[in-house]
Amino acid sequence: MAFCLYSQPNSLIRLGPKYTGPKIINSYSRPVSVHAVAGDSAMANSVRVAAAQMTSVNDLAANFATCSRLVKEAAAASAKLLCFPENFSYVSAKDGDSLKIAEPLDGPIMKGYCSLARESSIWLSLGGFQEKGSDDVHLRNTHVLIDDAGNIRSTYSKMFLFDVDVPGGMIYKESSFTEAGKDIVAVDSPFGRLGVTVCYDLRFPELYQQLRFNHEAQVLLVPAAFTKVTGQAHWEILLRARAIETQCYVIAAAQAGKHNDKRESYGDTLIIDPWGTVVGRLPDRLSTGITVADIDFSLINSVRAKMPISEHRKPTEFWKSACF
Template identity: 90%
Template structure:
């Protein structure tokens, strides 16, 4: 593995039009490949954002359906890995879907799938009420995958607020790069987006790639934007100049920096998860 490798993070405003979103993603893939990126990360709901309740259930598909086949072809034709956060995967019945983060390699093969664990059931202060669990099945499995840009820890959006997941990705599953595709609301994004992402990078000593939905999807829904790439010291190393623009930002994953930060501040030696077993924690 080279000492450093280029990655890209995408930002877009998905709508209730599968073809239009695919056209946007295709253009961004071409930009990332031309910039020399080995991995491009897309935001949650990259392929579709419904205009009204129930729309996402209507278009939900299995992972071998035509929607994902199109994105697999994109990866293969452009010779690039794709992180596809928040795909509407058909659930166990017609009333539910899975919010699934799919990682595809540069030959178009699906290398991992992560189903969002923490569902967004929130009454946003000054905003809307969300009940993701009413139509989404929660995942249970923690997922990491080896890639040309390091060992990836795979998550989705609201998972970001639960640091224990990221602790496990780093200290139990040896992640080097954390993927956080998201569609944060405008209100929560203004308050917490950058802070939470930098905290996850600092406390795990991992790179964080956070692809964001941006702007108004329809009359009811608006996302914060601000796609970021953050290094293990918590420094932002990739960011679009316009928080709401459609486009990509690039940065290099420097494996020597990961090693240096972890060697100079060896928190893994005293990490709480490693110090105590689950049974010890439950007894206290």
């Protein structure tokens, strides 16, 4: 079951299972509570989650206001977890700006988001926070999980850094200002066991294999800010592949649209089930809003029982000795 809240000025639009076009269900100048969903009674053995899409800019207060509004929408839709995209709190317009605003996790920026979670009694997945690094010239690209009491439950520093030099095209070297993480992180939660990643990690399936088969993940979190070109070519394909090969739900919150004159993100926030089916998606790839779906634990168990790949995997020693 999935539906979407698509935020436009003063409106909320719902996408139901038999969606044939946008349907405005309310239009007010203040936040609107949304409870009506096709088949709204919660499925047994399931929990409702949401993924946000936004266009962050180089204004901490403006981004916080957007996040605050989306938290209220998710809580009104009965979601217990809301996942934000990479760089949710800030996207720099000039080189070096991200380092200037980077803060420790007990700084005022993260404290504000902890308050959001506590006030709305909702868990938050905050992907890609600019955490102050070990020196003045580096930060950490940190995925922070906050519980519904406003406590930081876990953090993960992005492991794979985006260093690209395309001949005649873009040059981007994340490692020049970012410290790479070294630890794989999986966390128990009311939404199952969460595998925590960030953006470019998506291109490295071995990380997700580790999360599923060595760390028992059931839901994979992939906050991202994919470029327009790479997103159009690979975003959905890679996400569905990670869901299928791990038999996990994938929640992929995305940045969308033009952040400034130099940077544009692909968008297309998705929630994907363990069979690889898209069960949550905004009707507009570039809109600001949320999509909502139910994590069905019985579906995870069913897919894994009917396709028992965990039993058929070869140990590392096999591949070291195999000759083809």
